[in-house]
Amino acid sequence: xxxxxxxxxxxxxxxxxxxxxxxxxxxxxxxxxxxxxxxxxxxxxxxxxxxxxxxxxxxxxxxxxxxxxxxxxxxxxxxxxxxxxxxxxxxxxxxxxxxxxxxxxxxxxxxxxxxxxxxxxxxxxxxxxxxxxxxxxxxxxxxxxxxxxxxxxxxxxxxxxxxxxxxxxxxxxxxxxxxxxxxxxxxxxxxxxxxxxxxxxxxxxxxxxxxxxxxxxxxxxxxxxxxxxxxxxxxxxxxxxxxxxxxxxxxxxxxxxxxxxxxxxxxxxxxxxxxxxxxxxxxxxxxxxxxxxxxxxxxxxxxxxxxxxxxxxxxxxxxxxxxxxxxxxxxxxxxxxxxxxxxxxxxxxxxxxxxxxxxxxxxxxxxxxxxxxxxxxxxxxxxxxxxxxxxxxxxxxxxxxxxxxxxxxxxxxxxxxxxxxxxxxxxxxxxxxxxxxxxxxxxxxxxxxxxxxxxxxxxxxxxxxxxxxxxxxxxxxxxxxxxxxxxxxxxxxxxxxxxxxxxxxxxxxxxxxxxxxxxxxxxxxxxxxxxxxxxxxxxxxxxxxxxxxxxxxxxxxxxxxxxxxxxxxxxx
Amino acid sequence: xxxxxxxxxxxxxxxxxxxxxxxxxxxxxxxxxxxxxxxxxxxxxxxxxxxxxxxxxxxxxxxxxxxxxxxxxxxxxxxxxxxxxxxxxxxxxxxxxxxxxxxxxxxxxxxxxxxxxxxxxxxxxxxxxxxxxxxxxxxxxxxxxxxxxxxxxxxxxxxxxxxxxxxxxxxxxxxxxxxxxxxxxxxxxxxxxxxxxxxxxxxxxxxxxxxxxxxxxxxxxxxxxxxxxxxxxxxxxxxxxxxx
Ligand SMILES: Cc1cc2nc3c(=O)[nH]c(=O)nc-3n(C[C@H](O)[C@H](O)[C@H](O)COP(=O)(O)OP(=O)(O)OC[C@H]3O[C@@H](n4cnc5c(N)ncnc54)[C@H](O)[C@@H]3O)c2cc1C
Ligand code: SF4
Ligand code: SF4
Ligand code: FES
Numbered sequence: 070x071x072x073x074x075x076x077x078x079x080x081x082x083x084x085x086x087x088x089x090x091x092x093x094x095x096x097x098x099x100x101x102x103x104x105x106x107x108x109x110x111x112x113x114x115x116x117x118x119x120x121x122x123x124x125x126x127x128x129x130x131x132x133x134x135x136x137x138x139x140x141x142x143x144x145x146x147x148x149x150x151x152x153x154x155x156x157x158x159x160x161x162x163x164x165x166x167x168x169x170x171x172x173x174x175x176x177x178x179x180x181x182x183x184x185x186x187x188x189x190x191x192x193x194x195x196x197x198x199x200x201x202x203x204x205x206x207x208x209x210x211x212x213x214x215x216x217x218x219x220x221x222x223x224x225x226x227x228x229x230x231x232x233x234x235x236x237x238x239x240x241x242x243x244x245x246x247x248x249x250x251x252x253x254x255x256x257x258x259x260x261x262x263x264x265x266x267x268x269x270x271x272x273x274x275x276x277x278x279x280x281x282x283x284x285x286x287x288x289x290x291x292x293x294x295x296x297x298x299x300x301x302x303x304x305x306x307x308x309x310x311x312x313x314x315x316x317x318x319x320x321x322x323x324x325x326x327x328x329x330x331x332x333x334x335x336x337x338x339x340x341x342x343x344x345x346x347x348x349x350x351x352x353x354x355x356x357x358x359x360x361x362x363x364x365x366x367x368x369x370x371x372x373x374x375x376x377x378x379x380x381x382x383x384x385x386x387x388x389x390x391x392x393x394x395x396x397x398x399x400x401x402x403x404x405x406x407x408x409x410x411x412x413x414x415x416x417x418x419x420x421x422x423x424x425x426x427x428x429x430x431x432x433x434x435x436x437x438x439x440x441x442x443x444x445x446x447x448x449x450x451x452x453x454x455x456x457x458x459x460x461x462x463x464x465x466x467x468x469x470x471x472x473x474x475x476x477x478x479x480x481x482x483x484x485x486x487x488x489x490x491x492x493x494x495x496x497x498x499x500x501x502x503x504x505x506x507x508x509x510x511x512x513x514x515x516x517x518x519x520x521x522x523x524x525x526x527x528x529x530x531x532x533x534x535x536x537x538x539x540x541x542x543x544x545x546x547x548x549x550x551x552x553x554x555x556x557x558x559x560x561x562x563x564x565x566x567x568x569x570x571x572x573x574x575x576x577x578x579x580x581x582x583x584x585x586x587x588x589x590x591x592x593x594x595x596x597x598x599x600x601x602x603x604x605x606x607x608x609x610x611x612x613x614x615x616x617x618x619x620x621x622x623x624x625x626x627x628x629x630x631x632x633x634x635x636x637x638x639x640x641x
Numbered sequence: 642x643x644x645x646x647x648x649x650x651x652x653x654x655x656x657x658x659x660x661x662x663x664x665x666x667x668x669x670x671x672x673x674x675x676x677x678x679x680x681x682x683x684x685x686x687x688x689x690x691x692x693x694x695x696x697x698x699x700x701x702x703x704x705x706x707x708x709x710x711x712x713x714x715x716x717x718x719x720x721x722x723x724x725x726x727x728x729x730x731x732x733x734x735x736x737x738x739x740x741x742x743x744x745x746x747x748x749x750x751x752x753x754x755x756x757x758x759x760x761x762x763x764x765x766x767x768x769x770x771x772x773x774x775x776x777x778x779x780x781x782x783x784x785x786x787x788x789x790x791x792x793x794x795x796x797x798x799x800x801x802x803x804x805x806x807x808x809x810x811x812x813x814x815x816x817x818x819x820x821x822x823x824x825x826x827x828x829x830x831x832x833x834x835x836x837x838x839x840x841x842x843x844x845x846x847x848x849x850x851x852x853x854x855x856x857x858x859x860x861x862x863x864x865x866x867x868x869x870x871x872x873x874x875x876x877x878x879x880x881x882x883x884x885x
Binding site for chain 2: 110111112113114115116118119169172173174175177178179180183184185202203205208209212216217219220227250279280281312313314315316319320394397398401402403404509510511512515553554555556558559560561562563565
């Protein structure tokens, strides 16, 4: 068989057009690189568009005592010190400049009385720190970046999915993918590739994530030999919608609590007083998610198995102004007027702290020419991410990844494409069409979601995790036998058959890492190992491929320099 | 269990026709849930766009019972269930497959619009009252429902001469940015064809973000054009309203 495909060439290929990918594109462009951006959906529809609450940056516009040190400390503590300290430092130091830059490119944030960018409170942040636009901050951010990118001349390949990275010896050489619209194949040749593909939430049943979040970037990088890190740390956001069934999992922004919303159980008790008497409703997400889960399990849940979240004590106009999309979301989808009564909320799979292991300064992975930024990369957030620290992450490390990728491209020769790899990638894509009467990819996906939800959820234990690994083996086999109906033209079933492979890879990485870490830290809670363990506190789990086997090893958490160590230890 | 009957367009550029599906109804269900149910149980290759399922990304636009809507925000309990619910792709754009249309034209139009250009020497002090106006337009989620419903595009297919309401909203956001220094008035008249809009307000009616497209974006922009050039429709409107 000789596969037909079109070829495009760039210095830097960016996979993903969310905040990280677009900021990387601008970073690479500024270095004079020829940049291409590929994305699975239309431009402007990536997850970043859904971000609500805000961007964390110590601008000190509202609380003048704020500075990068405090932001750094909050991030490290939120991450239970498993973070890469250097990433946390760079992030805290550079975030304000990145936000100002957005403003200079036309973003319009909400304002303080004296005409500066307004900042709001969020869980785990000592000061009011989140720059925001009502509860549609992500939309403002992605439009600003996208308009600028398009204007400056990046090539965008929309509704195009990468299914494999191509290699030239030890380095990346390009990527193989397909156009969703016609189902035709496409090959990109590039000297550098930036993975900005986002998270993995679609492997769980209750999730705030869209169909795009199938862990492609992590699985592709893993396939190409890159290391993954911290894969056990999956963030369950405490407040997703729980009712009606169709909207289960859809996010209720933390800004509701940031603006004064209060959690109560069915008995009317402010149960956070029990779980975190100091920070209460604005405790970190891992704590609040477990608290709600526990309340429900112990019989104090609401009618539909959640907690009440109430902001109706605030004036109705204020709520509508500060949380307009929450107001509409509940009114239109759940028949609840949040200015009059409480919402029902419960934990939902939301964010991946783990991902591709990268160098703090340059965002490069362990494979030459491969970079990663945003949710697809690991390190900044450690064991638990603070709200608002993702959007800032995208800007800070997106830019750095783009710049480093362009720099790399400047220094290396053109890559060679290997037709053998391309043929194999094409064969793999087409296999589900060749099989008759196989299972539907939808049923395999449903069973995968059940497995991850029930066995690798908020609370974990050894037996469940071992069972999950067994189930994943069976699911892998089933995924290898699915068949798809119809043609190659815009075919969601065919697409899902591809996605399954990535989801299964990352699910296995999550489960293996979770099984290894015999302690509870941040978002990872082991019922059979409920406390923090000092030795585990010095180790990150690292996953790498050896042949067809997934290998797990531990790597030492980089040690903090003396002054920063002291800073993190200080009680304030 | 209660059921709804759906007639969903199946086809591609070559043509097609509605196919009938029966879907069980759950409380609070939206049309997009039903389409997903059809994909999972009856037609795995049914082409549908979606991302957020919460009215934030503008991907899931289609025509439900003939009305342009976000399918993720169209509740089943708001539709009559005694007759089939029809779901069709947006009519103004060419069909790719089933409910997925080719909206690339919009991206081409967008590219023409000169971006934000800050006033030189600004100190970036901006007050809330000055951003309120532009923020309304920046809520746009690019669902293109307004483009779909606008007769200039839908019936008259004036894609070459007319940018459509979405892009008047975008221009309004730029023009009303308190620190922008560029004028796009000539472009509005000559390239984006704002004069072809006869203020029927259909676009405003379908906008899921409740942007007052006509009153707050188009009319003020037309006024800017009139101040520089001449627009017969606006003259008429002003006359009817008894404005000067
Ligand atoms: C509802 C919601 C609210 C949130 N609110 C906040 C908030 O207030 N503050 C905050 O800091 N964070 C928030 N987050 C988290 C934050 O939005 C995300 O972590 C962040 O946007 C991820 O950005 P990204 O650039 O890494 O990836 P994304 O924006 O998800 O972009 C991923 C891109 O990769 C592309 N892609 C993936 N796989 C492939 C492939 N195989 N081939 C080609 N392209 C591919 C996708 O098409 C997409 O363009 C929120 C998340 C959600 C879901
Ligand atoms: S008001 Fe103008 S832009 Fe809006 S639908 Fe009518 S003609 Fe089209
Ligand atoms: S203006 Fe409204 S209807 Fe038009 S694209 Fe934007 S959100 Fe959709
Ligand atoms: S799926 Fe995002 S608006 Fe409907």
